[in-house]
Amino acid sequence: MLLYRGPREHGRPRSLANLTCRTISQGIALRPGSLGEASKIYWPSQDDLNNPVLPSMSPVRLPNMLLDLFLNFRVVILSLCLVAWYVARRNKRGDCPLPPGPKSFPIIGNLLDMPTRDEWVTFGKWSKEFASDVVHVRIFGTHIVILNSAKAANELLDGRSAIYSDRPAMPGLTTLINMEWNFGLIEYGTRWRNWRKSFHTFFNPQAAEKFHPIEIEGVHWLLRNLLATPEDLVHHMRHMAGKVILAIAYGIDVAPRGDPNVEVAEKAVGAIIAGSLRGRIFDLFPFLVHMPWWFPGAGFKKEAQSKWIPHVNTALHAPYETVRRQMAAGTAKPSVAASMISELNAKSSEEERFTSMAIPATMYLGAQDTTVSVLHSFVLAMVLYPEVQRKAQAEIDSVVGKDRLPDFGDQPLLPYVTALLEEALRWHPVVPLAIPHRLTQDDVYEGWFLPAGTLVIGNTQEILHDEANVGQHPERFIPERYLPGGGATLRTADVAFGYGRRICPGRFMGRATDWIAIASILSAFDISPARDEHGREIIPEEIYQSGLAVQPKEFPCVIKPRSKEAEELVLATAQDFAESTFS
Numbered sequence: 001m002l003l004y005r006g007p008r009e010h011g012r013p014r015s016l017a018n019l020t021c022r023t024i025s026q027g028i029a030l031r032p033g034s035l036g037e038a039s040k041i042y043w044p045s046q047d048d049l050n051n052p053v054l055p056s057m058s059p060v061r062l063p064n065m066l067l068d069l070f071l072n073f074r075v076v077i078l079s080l081c082l083v084a085w086y087v088a089r090r091n092k093r094g095d096c097p098l099p100p101g102p103k104s105f106p107i108i109g110n111l112l113d114m115p116t117r118d119e120w121v122t123f124g125k126w127s128k129e130f131a132s133d134v135v136h137v138r139i140f141g142t143h144i145v146i147l148n149s150a151k152a153a154n155e156l157l158d159g160r161s162a163i164y165s166d167r168p169a170m171p172g173l174t175t176l177i178n179m180e181w182n183f184g185l186i187e188y189g190t191r192w193r194n195w196r197k198s199f200h201t202f203f204n205p206q207a208a209e210k211f212h213p214i215e216i217e218g219v220h221w222l223l224r225n226l227l228a229t230p231e232d233l234v235h236h237m238r239h240m241a242g243k244v245i246l247a248i249a250y251g252i253d254v255a256p257r258g259d260p261n262v263e264v265a266e267k268a269v270g271a272i273i274a275g276s277l278r279g280r281i282f283d284l285f286p287f288l289v290h291m292p293w294w295f296p297g298a299g300f301k302k303e304a305q306s307k308w309i310p311h312v313n314t315a316l317h318a319p320y321e322t323v324r325r326q327m328a329a330g331t332a333k334p335s336v337a338a339s340m341i342s343e344l345n346a347k348s349s350e351e352e353r354f355t356s357m358a359i360p361a362t363m364y365l366g367a368q369d370t371t372v373s374v375l376h377s378f379v380l381a382m383v384l385y386p387e388v389q390r391k392a393q394a395e396i397d398s399v400v401g402k403d404r405l406p407d408f409g410d411q412p413l414l415p416y417v418t419a420l421l422e423e424a425l426r427w428h429p430v431v432p433l434a435i436p437h438r439l440t441q442d443d444v445y446e447g448w449f450l451p452a453g454t455l456v457i458g459n460t461q462e463i464l465h466d467e468a469n470v471g472q473h474p475e476r477f478i479p480e481r482y483l484p485g486g487g488a489t490l491r492t493a494d495v496a497f498g499y500g501r502r503i504c505p506g507r508f509m510g511r512a513t514d515w516i517a518i519a520s521i522l523s524a525f526d527i528s529p530a531r532d533e534h535g536r537e538i539i540p541e542e543i544y545q546s547g548l549a550v551q552p553k554e555f556p557c558v559i560k561p562r563s564k565e566a567e568e569l570v571l572a573t574a575q576d577f578a579e580s581t582f583s
């Protein structure tokens with residue numbers, strides 16, 4: 001507390017705040033220059049105190065008296081507020097305990113219990129062990145609640161989304177890797193609302209239909225590449241996803257191999273993965289962000305500065321600047337970036353300019369890994385479940401025939417193929433443990449207390465592998481579960497794309513691209529297990545690795561055209577779409 005060191009009024013020192021406010025409230029004007037320069041203490045002279053400038057019976061007297069009263073009683077008022085807050089919180093909480101979970105240690109909480117991989121499996125086990133669909137852990141004072149049932153996720157993340165839509169601060173990603181422009185990570189507030197609205201204008205179900213020609217062109221490009229070098233499956237899928245989203249976001253045509261724009265995106269995704277995995281320590285100990293890189297634990301800062309931030313910055317700026325240059329030269333193709341830039345004018349605010357840069361960048365980093373993850377799981381399922389492949393091909397042959405490739409308009413007539421996509425999204429969900437939502441107010445669920453600030457995570461894998469939701473044998477790839485009477489009561493789309501107000505806004509586009517790719521690949525190619533040197537089939541294991549989205553570990557397989565006609569159909573696609581754009 002700062003003390004008044006001037007003349008003692010009534011023989012006792014006063015706190016500075018008290019004195020200053022009281023002086024003003026009594027109508028005393030302090031003279032300029034009466035500040036104690038060195039100590040920055042307001043230091044009124046005796047003259048100031050003796051010569052009030054305002055008359056003491058001025059019209060401001062009543063409010064001043066109230067202010068005076070307030071200041072004199074502020075300790076009491078503060079205490080009352082604290083009591084009121086405690087009572088309100090107590091009322092909300094009642095006698096509700098925190099949800100069950102493993103026993104925690106002082107300070108570190110459950111740090112040592114946390115699994116280092118496949119967290120969703122451990123969380124699912126805890127749910128059974130504690131006989132509760134919501135499980136609680138605490139790490140260094142941060143409460144984390146995992147929702148292991150569709151009911152809990154639906155009731156809290158969807159039903160009470162007004163208070164369950166914030167994101168935790170992720171300094172490892174946002175500050176260190178410089179990802180504050182990614183609206184998937186930012187806090188729930190005005191900026192998020194504006195960005196989400198902006199995103200929605202391009203990606204709502206109707207608007208997203210405009211992208212189908214670009215998606216079909218990308219998929220046909222994938223088919224031609226699979227014909228040429230099927231062993232590069234993963235590379236081709238990644239390149240296809242990059243090609244589609246770069247065309248949509250920036251109107252950029254990518255080169256078949258080694259395109260610099262795709263490389264920029266790949267490196268930025270690498271940076272995000274590094275930030276979310278290796279940067280976790282900064283989420284646990286945010287103070288490390290402010291420590292020098294040589295401080296124990298802060299070493300990643302140096303790498304982030306020299307390696308990751310440049311990639312992320314290039315991904316944000318380079319394609320955007322390309323579009324601006326093309327617009328100035330009149331050569332820009334229609335794209336999300338071009339459309340947003342054309343709406344800017346001399347009066348546009350900094351925020352509006354930043355938005356036009358952030359939205360396309362967010363979409364092209366959000367789309368790539370997710371689209372590929374689904375396709376990669378689909379190929380793995382086709383190797384492991386040949387009878388599913390045959391059934392889907394029979395459906396395509398009967399509806400589409402053999403003299404053309406499927407397009408998105410065929411979807412209503414191909415329910416088995418659509419069910420197959422649903423199953424690919426379910427079997428190994430792209431994001432098995434949803435991105436954490438942050439609770440902004442105390443809440444109670446089924447008698448469990450959830451304090452404000454809790455990180456709430458939907459265990460998507462557990463929910464999509466619960467027999468009550470998806471029918472028997474959830475570990476098997478059975479598209480029939482999504483056909484009428486097939487046993488699934490929960491639609492994949494309700495869970496696999498996340499929850500509530502934060503649900504994936506790119507889901508219509510992502511789903512369409514994956515559907516077109518699955519139907520087209522099945523129409524033109526057979527996928528089968530590779531064989532070893534003795535001619536025996538190599539049956540791949542279902543091993544997944546973490547990234548932004550989980551991916552199957554690469555496995556060998558054979559992808560070859562179903563017939564000579566199929567091969568010719570694929571080759572002929574090169575002429576179909578010389579210029580695919582949307583407007």
Ligand code: HEM
Binds near residue numbers: 363436503504
């Ligand atoms: C099959 C493909 C996809 C899957 C499975 C998927 C899944 C998800 C999931 C699980 C979330 C987290 C939702 C939550 O917090 O509850 C999410 C968020 C997001 N996704 Fe996707 N996604 C896919 C494709 C896409 C595409 C193509 C784009 C862009 C065009 C995209 C852009 C985003 C964005 C911007 C967010 C953050 C939303 C926010 O925080 O408000 N996603 N996605």
